Amino acid sequence: MKVVFQGAESKILLNEHNQIVKTRFSKKYKHPTIDQRHRARRTKGEAKILQILNERGISAPIMISYNDDTIVMEFLDFPQLTSILNENKNEESKNALISLAQVISQLHDLQIVHNDLTPSNVLFDGQKAIIIDFGLAQRGKTSVEDLAVDLYVLERSLNAMGKGEFFEYFISAYQNDLVKKRLKEVEKRGRKRELE
Incomplete structure (x- = not known):
């Protein structure tokens, strides 16, 4: 997988299927249980918003799947x-x-x-x-x-x-x-x- 971007909370990768893989990484300074819960909550919240937008045909990346810390979505090759x-x-x-x-x-x-x-x-x-x-x-x-x-x-x-x-x-x-x-x-x- 190719790294597209890395921010303060997540890494954005392009996988072999030409899909974006957004993974929230662990924060070493946080307690592991609290950190995992926080990442899962943030990921689920983002996935739910993408799902709502996708269902209503509102202009956003199409979500393919998600789990506790990762969202897979379509890659959009357009300029910022x-x-x-x-x-x-x-x-x-x-x-x-x-x-x-x-x-x-x-x-x-x-x-x-x-x-x-x-x-x-x-x-x-x-x-x-x-x-x-x-x-x-x-x-x-x-x-x-x-x-x-x-x-x-x-x-x-x-x-x-x-x-x-x-x-x-x-x-x-x-x-x-x-x-x-x-x-x-x-x-x-x-x-x-x-x-x-």
């Missing part, structure tokens, strides 16, 4: 939104962010918060945005604040790339007006913190 933005493909970036807004609107309607909504967690196939890495996602009992913060993370990451102007395309296509209103409050708090 980060690359598209960095290559100054403005029309493609605009289309990707409009599509992303439609997908995020669907997620939020299902009370799913991604919690790591950055351009590196979005692929674009030329027609539609595909969200990846639901490792920090949560579902159920989400508040309007949670949904607004999800959007704020995207806005901040675009600003950090020097591509903040593209957020306007996203927000104009995002469909929940209550969340948009709350986003303005979140932005104000963020600006206030920056000034302190």
Whole structure:
């Protein structure tokens, strides 16, 4: 298997069947029982979200199988939104962010918060945005604040790339007006913190 990416909690591999294998690895500083339980809970939560999205035809990788610490899913060979933005493909970036807004609107309607909504967690196939890495996602009992913060993370990451102007395309296509209103409050708090 070929290593595609390694993060703080998991390793992403490409297997011989051209599938992504995401394995959460053990943390040596944690008690083994607590660590195993934590990895199983996080893996099951991510798998359940992928299953819901797959069943509803929402743009995300198709999950093939999972166990206590591993999820196997389809490999999607499309560029990350980060690359598209960095290559100054403005029309493609605009289309990707409009599509992303439609997908995020669907997620939020299902009370799913991604919690790591950055351009590196979005692929674009030329027609539609595909969200990846639901490792920090949560579902159920989400508040309007949670949904607004999800959007704020995207806005901040675009600003950090020097591509903040593209957020306007996203927000104009995002469909929940209550969340948009709350986003303005979140932005104000963020600006206030920056000034302190």
